[in-house]
Amino acid sequence: MDLRSELAVRGIRSRPAVSRRAGAGPSDDGHWILDGRSATLPVVEDSPFELHPGGTLTRDGVVVDDAMLEPIVRPRFYDLTTEDGTPYEALARLHGTEVLATTVVQTCIRYTHEDTRCRFCTIEESLRSGATVQVKSPELLAEVAHAAVELDGIRQMVMTTGTSNGPDRGAKHLSKCVAAVRSAVPGLPIQVQIEPPLDLSWITTLHEAGATALGIHVEALDETVRARWTPGKATVPMARYEEAWQEAVRVFGRNRVSTYLLVGLGEDPDELVAGAERLIEMGVYPFVVPYRPLAGSLAHADGVPAPDPATLMRVTRRVARALREADMRGADQVAGCAACGACSALGACGG
Numbered sequence: 043m044d045l046r047s048e049l050a051v052r053g054i055r056s057r058p059a060v061s062r063r064a065g066a067g068p069s070d071d072g073h074w075i076l077d078g079r080s081a082t083l084p085v086v087e088d089s090p091f092e093l094h095p096g097g098t099l100t101r102d103g104v105v106v107d108d109a110m111l112e113p114i115v116r117p118r119f120y121d122l123t124t125e126d127g128t129p130y131e132a133l134a135r136l137h138g139t140e141v142l143a144t145t146v147v148q149t150c151i152r153y154t155h156e157d158t159r160c161r162f163c164t165i166e167e168s169l170r171s172g173a174t175v176q177v178k179s180p181e182l183l184a185e186v187a188h189a190a191v192e193l194d195g196i197r198q199m200v201m202t203t204g205t206s207n208g209p210d211r212g213a214k215h216l217s218k219c220v221a222a223v224r225s226a227v228p229g230l231p232i233q234v235q236i237e238p239p240l241d242l243s244w245i246t247t248l249h250e251a252g253a254t255a256l257g258i259h260v261e262a263l264d265e266t267v268r269a270r271w272t273p274g275k276a277t278v279p280m281a282r283y284e285e286a287w288q289e290a291v292r293v294f295g296r297n298r299v300s301t302y303l304l305v306g307l308g309e310d311p312d313e314l315v316a317g318a319e320r321l322i323e324m325g326v327y328p329f330v331v332p333y334r335p336l337a338g339s340l341a342h343a344d345g346v347p348a349p350d351p352a353t354l355m356r357v358t359r360r361v362a363r364a365l366r367e368a369d370m371r372g373a374d375q376v377a378g379c380a381a382c383g384a385c386s387a388l389g390a391c392g393g
Contacts, residue, residue: 045109046076046387047358048351051332053086056093058113060136061085071334073114073138073384080114080138080384084334084348114139117194119186130186132174138384140197142190146178146219147212150204151274158274159340160261162304165204167338177215180222188226198377199223202235202257211237213244217251224252233257233300233378238278238286245286249293254377256290257329258283259302263317264309271307271341287326296325297370300380303361306333306349311357318361322368329372329379330361331386358386362393 053071060073071082090102093113099106120131134144148169152158168174183201190196201219203212216234223232234248235257248256260275260283262268268276283301290299303318305311318328332354335342365371365388372380372389383389 044351044355045106046081046390047332047355049076049081049083049091050385050387051084051348051351051354052091053084053089054091054093055085055087055089056113057085060114060116073136075110075112075114075139077110077390079390080141080382081111082137082384117190119189119193122189124182124185128175128182130189133178133182134186134190134199136190136194136196137200138382140195141200141382141384142187142196142198143200143202144178144183144186144219145174145202145204146183146215147203147206148174148176151207152205152272156340160272160275161340161344161346162261162271162307162333162336164336164338178219180218183219184222184226187223187230191227191230196230198254198381199230199232200235200378200382201232205237209240210244211239213239213248217244217247217253220248220251220253231255231377231381233375233381235259235378237275238282242286242289245290245293253294255298255300255375255381256294257300257302257378258286258290261302261304262307262309263303264313267307267309271304284324287321287324291325297327297374298376299325300327300329300375300378302379303328303330304333305330305354305357311353315357315360315364319364322364322370325370327365327370327372327375327380328361329386330358330388355387358388358393359391362388362391365393 058072071084074081074083092100099109099111117136122130134142137143150165153166201216203216206212213236220232231254233255234253261272321328332349335346335348372383375381
């Protein structure tokens with residue numbers, strides 16, 4: 043647990059075959075198996091950690107005993123392209139050992155202006171670099187998902203989206219993508235991630251399309267922190283998030299709804315844990331992860347560092363304990379970030 047948290051903050055000086063630069067959610071990382079569990083670790087050139095040939099992990103040149111770290115093998119579906127020559131890798135990516143992830147629309151209304159953009163986000167940077175396409179069609183995502191399941195044993199899928207200016211906030215296209223993938227691969231569990239739609243009936247639409255779990259990510263619960271770090275999303279009142287979470291739990295069920303909570307944005311750790319406990323009481327899984335200073339983000343440009351590993355460990359342990367007491371496990375989400383758990387130490391703590 044302590045090593046996983048420290049690696050999640052300090053990163054590693056090695057880039058494996060499966061890695062990701064920029065994009066939605068945590069990125070600038072490599073994908074590994076750490077002590078038998080998936081781990082997405084930041085690739086940091088001045089990290090004290092380095093993986094040597096043969097699998098030896100060192101910290102400041104000293105061997106880390108009993109650490110089993112190995113890179114995840116490049117998936118076979120990455121070698122395929124669509125009829126028009128688009129690489130499958132540009133449409134969806136492997137996360138961890140068994141998760142297929144995609145951002146169905148790679149632009150966001152919040153990203154256009156600095157006074158509305160989330161300061162940790164790099165959703166449009168991968169689009170600018172040519173690593174992905176702006177809009178993924180339902181048909182092509184179904185094609186990629188089918189290949190990933192057949193060739194690489196994919197067992198779950200995550201679909202997120204940049205926020206649209208429509209009242210559905212992107213749910214309309216997400217529902218079409220879910221339905222297409224579930225038609226091509228009927229048994230594949232899928233988590234969708236979205237801002238609270240203006241019309242909450244879209245939550246039911248997503249469920250009826252075949253989504254298994256739902257992420258509605260607030261990232262911070264403190265209003266001052268929200269205004270500073272997520273100024274566009276902060277215009278959506280917390281009360282609206284709570285309404286959306288409650289409706290999502292009603293539709294999807296307890297522990298099939300989650301939200302990201304980022305450690306390192308300046309929120310008081312005790313208040314963050316208390317907020318996580320309130321979410322757990324609602325049946326919402328608080329997915330606690332460290333803030334990452336991603337290249338291309340506003341926070342990285344300002345030089346905001348990653349959080350203190352000790353603080354991350356304390357918060358993660360406390361939230362994991364609350365999850366265990368509520369009998370909520372990330373794996374029980376079946377699909378999504380909490381079910382994968384690679385970006386957090388909650389799963390390693392039994393949460």
